[in-house]
Amino acid sequence: MSAVERGSRRLNDGAASGPHPLRSRLSGPVEEAARALLRARLVREDSSGLRVGRVVEVEAYDGPADLASHARFGRHGRTARNAVMFGPAGVAYVYLVYGMYDCLNVVSGIEGEASACLIRAIEPVHGIEPMRAARLANALSRRRSRETNSRLTEERLARLPVERLASGPGLVTAALGIDRSLNGLDLLDPTSPLRLEPAPDSSEAAEDRSREVGTSPRLGIDYAGPPWTELPWRFYLADSPALSGPRGTR
DNA sequence: GCAAAGATTTGCT
DNA sequence: GCAAATCTTTGCC
DSSP states (O other), X not given: OOHHHHHTBOTTTOSBOOSOTTHHHHTSOHHHHHHHHTTOEEEEEETTEEEEEEEEEEEEEESTTOTTSGGGOOTTSOOTTGGGGGSOTTBEEEEEETTTEEEEEXXXXXXXXXXXXXXXXXXXXXXXXXXXXXXXXXXXXXXXXXXXXHHHHHHHHHHOOXXXXXXXXXXXXXHHTXXXXXXXXXXXXXXXXXXXXXXXXXHHHHHHHHSOEEEEOOSSOGGGOTTTTTSOOEEEETTOTTOOOSSSOO
């Protein structure tokens, strides 16, 4: 076997690797991409170990015509920030919102389309304590926490239920240690330090598949105006305790 | 070069 | 329930 052939095989199962199981659906219409992301595993592998979450809430953003999308900027095309949105499906688009929180999107559709899905919440599956530690480090890095009472912040986070560790777009990135340095990363590459994997073929995943999908308008996009504020482009597993809140539909 | 606003979260009233 | 925190990006002068 040549080095190239070895590189095209999975490290652990030895089977030939075909196209990524999510690639086809992520390359389709953005609503289908959003539904494909529900139940998928978001996997973070770095110096603090392995962290895995089940995607339970996403929002679809449909390219430059969608006035709620960052792809609408750039009168004559793309801007420095939204450039990766115009790339192929499966690329990470990470941006800073409100000067404080990083948000993770998965680029979808075909190249040049610039549609993407915002990961709004995950249910922690593995690496709970590293997630909690990352949330704490993130909270303490903010001036507000330092000036008020870091002891209280610490105690609150220590008691925070597992399903609240990543129950919002800014909390997903905090729990998994995701920032803008990961912008442009290929989430469909099984060797990426941040990647997407299909729900495993197990009884646990069978339960996942029976969970109902709910939809609602997207949150926090009043600036876009109708019809964009009305489209039911937020998708979530209806029974999840990890949905974003308190503003979210719980 | 400058002003305005933002795909959020938290803590206090 | 409301407003502050915080800083990058964008559009316009």
